[in-house]
Every structure is written in C-alpha cells, then in structure tokens.
Amino acid sequence: MNKFLILPCSGIGKSLGSVAREAAYIVKERTDAIIKCLPRITVGEKEALDLLNKSKIITIDGCPEECALKNVQFSNVEVFRAFRVGKFIRGKKLKPDGILELNEDGKKLAELLAEKIIGEMYE
C-alpha cells in the first residue's frame, strides 16, 4: 500500500497555518505518514514530485488560499484528502492565536484536526 504523504501549508503568516503545521506533526508522530516540504514541490524538485506520484496525499491548509492543495493540483496529482483549518474550526469555540508559539486553543485545534485526519486515513 502507498504511504501517506502529509503536506501542510508553511504557516508563515497566520495562526491557522500554524495549526495546520502542528496538526501535520501530530499525525506524523502517531502514524507512519511522512511529511515533505511544500516548497520542494513549489519549485518542481524531481525527487519530491516522484514521491507525490506514489503516495496517498493529504493536504492541510490554513486559509482559503489553499497553497498546499493548489501546489499538488498544479502537479496533476490526485489528493486523497484535503483539509482546511479555517473550515474545520467552524462551530468550535476555539480562538487560535500566535504563529511561532500557538496558544492553548491553537494547540487544542491542532489536536482535534489531527485526530480527524488519522480517523479518515484508516476508515
């Protein structure tokens, strides 16, 4: 079976991006999924693109720009699941804040998102 490849957005400018990045690290810790740098795909690095083609890809984006998802789509590769923190947070009374250091709500949201992702990986 192909391995899961997690591609979170870089999370450089918004708290929701940091949540995406944090969720990706939690999924990696608890499963055999691997993480690759999104910029390697952005610049079209061959090794990274080859890996895309033989993996089950999960993208985790922070905001509606959906950089992770779009970068994969530009490579004409199918995405197994695409998550967006901005959508996932709806209905939850959490207010993530901070970028380099997420607040407690941000960490909680990352945990909840990671649980959802892991649940969908093996359903």
Place this chain on the structure above:
Amino acid sequence: MNEKYAIISCSGEEFLGGTVTRAIARFLVESLACDRVVLTCLPLFLAEKDDEVEFDRSHRCISIDGCDKRCALNALKINCIEAVYSMVINEDEIKGDYKEFAWKKAMEIKRFMEVESKCNME
C-alpha cells in the same frame, strides 16, 4: 524599487532548518525590522503566481533556506528575481534552543539591511 525588503523563507516542514527559517522570518517581521520587511509566502508563488511574483519583483528580496536544496532562492531564480542577500541554514550549527539560534541569524540579516541602507544613502 520599493524601500522595503521582501523576505522569502523556505519554512520547510520536513527539517529543523526549515522551522528555523520560519522563525527567522517571524522575528524580522514581528520584532527586529517590522517597518522594513514584508513576508512572502513561498507556496503562493505557484498557487497565486502573478501577484506574489510581481510583488517580489518590485522589492529587494532576501532568501532564507533551511537546507542545501535552497528552494527559496531557487523559487526566485525560476522567476528571474535576484536576491540581494541569501542565507542557508546549516543544521549542524544549531545547538540548544533553535529559537535563540534563529534570533542570532535574524540579527545578521538586520545588520545586512542596515549596512545596505547606509551604503545607499552615501
């Protein structure tokens, strides 16, 4: 050319070096040079290519990479943009708290900007 610098860090998720570059970029924009730098999101180069690339063409760019693959610098090169300063993090140099290391590297970039501004004024 705009007076502000565009910072493009790889922010790679796979290696510690990438996390360090992300911290350097944040330290610059939040504390050390908040009135002089603007962050560029590297994956947006492809996702929203025109706006982001045009933005970087009109600013002096500083690339910060977390490994020898130099994705940030290469993203600029692919779009025919030359960096005025490029930094590559060597993970072997990172001892102890990565944020302290990132702060020192951010200070290096701040010093570069100060020297360059001084030269331009002269």
